[in-house]
Amino acid sequence: MKITKVEGFHLRLPVVEERCDGTQDAFIVRIHTDDGLVGIGEVDSSPHVMKAIYEAPMSHTLCYGLSRLLLGENPLDVERLWDKMYRGTIYYGRQGAAIQAISGADIALWDILGQATGQPVYALLGGARRTHLRPYGSVLFGETPEETARIGASLVEQGFTAVKFGWGPFGQSEAGDIAFARAAREGLGDEADLIIDVGWAWDVKTAIRRVRRLSEYRPAFIEEPLPADDWDGYARLTDAVDIPIAAGEEECGRLAFRDFMDRARIDIVQPDVTRAGGITEMKRIARDAADRRRIVINHSFTTYINIAASLHVLATLPEAPFLEYSMAPSAIREEMTHETFPVENGLVALPQGPGLGVHLDEEVLRRYLVEETVAE
Numbered sequence: 001m002k003i004t005k006v007e008g009f010h011l012r013l014p015v016v017e018e019r020c021d022g023t024q025d026a027f028i029v030r031i032h033t034d035d036g037l038v039g040i041g042e043v044d045s046s047p048h049v050m051k052a053i054y055e056a057p058m059s060h061t062l063c064y065g066l067s068r069l070l071l072g073e074n075p076l077d078v079e080r081l082w083d084k085m086y087r088g089t090i091y092y093g094r095q096g097a098a099i100q101a102i103s104g105a106d107i108a109l110w111d112i113l114g115q116a117t118g119q120p121v122y123a124l125l126g127g128a129r130r131t132h133l134r135p136y137g138s139v140l141f142g143e144t145p146e147e148t149a150r151i152g153a154s155l156v157e158q159g160f161t162a163v164k165f166g167w168g169p170f171g172q173s174e175a176g177d178i179a180f181a182r183a184a185r186e187g188l189g190d191e192a193d194l195i196i197d198v199g200w201a202w203d204v205k206t207a208i209r210r211v212r213r214l215s216e217y218r219p220a221f222i223e224e225p226l227p228a229d230d231w232d233g234y235a236r237l238t239d240a241v242d243i244p245i246a247a248g249e250e251e252c253g254r255l256a257f258r259d260f261m262d263r264a265r266i267d268i269v270q271p272d273v274t275r276a277g278g279i280t281e282m283k284r285i286a287r288d289a290a291d292r293r294r295i296v297i298n299h300s301f302t303t304y305i306n307i308a309a310s311l312h313v314l315a316t317l318p319e320a321p322f323l324e325y326s327m328a329p330s331a332i333r334e335e336m337t338h339e340t341f342p343v344e345n346g347l348v349a350l351p352q353g354p355g356l357g358v359h360l361d362e363e364v365l366r367r368y369l370v371e372e373t374v375a376e
């Protein structure tokens, strides 16, 4: 089998607002083969940058665009192709955007491998240890504590047993943080798990004080209280408090995650399968995490391609307490795939078809398409 065509699609909502919501645009990868199998993947990054990384011509043997590296290759050699893409982009890659771009192709290759073998991806990753994941509804804080409480109550009503509030007005003052956390807890009631994504708003001393102060509202974990690069701050914080600290959505590649776990000593790592290096690299990151007794929770704030890929990986891990599940009201997220992975009895089921088990709605893809790259 040979790869005959590599496509990248940049989708964008008609109005994109300045808020921390990755569902407002998308970069979708589609890989075609000579025997008719087609795999899809996604990258959560700047679609414009991703398009450039796919279509760049070769500069020299350590500096290729990804499409050129993939054309003519056997798509079933997934790990060999991961290493080929890593090596072939190393003059501008190694971390960041190039690893993000590789993620999209890697997910599409796993989709093809699953279809070619008639197996869901999780079966090829060593086998599922669970049939369902427990999602937490992932939302931004309301503009006010009252709105935050209403959002929480409505998510519990929709069947969620855990909710994460993030960013927005949180983190500006102690009084404000207490008011928002209390309102979130009141909205959720006593039973549901509350998760708080601080969005980098604190420094380390504030974080130590504030995490202790907010423990009254029983957060299951606290995410990104410090700037992503403050690894020493994370180490001081995790040593000082009992509530688990989570971070890592900005990290790309297993080497970065290994350093992050060892130096920042965080309790929960949050690789995004569409950024951290795809399914291949997320499995490697998860192995490193398990060896260090750390928990992996996916970061996912884009489409159901991301959710499907995350489900396949999380299903195979020794521990997987949660699935991040974006509730952003985006037509790209809600309509671009035929499958939408609904929450039923508080749980999300693994996809069961061969491959990723998620399929593009071509008409919706074209509706939000702003530019594409095609190599064949």
Ligand SMILES: [Mg+2]
Pocket (backbone or CB within 6 Å): 166, 197, 223, 224, 249
């Ligand atoms: Mg986050």
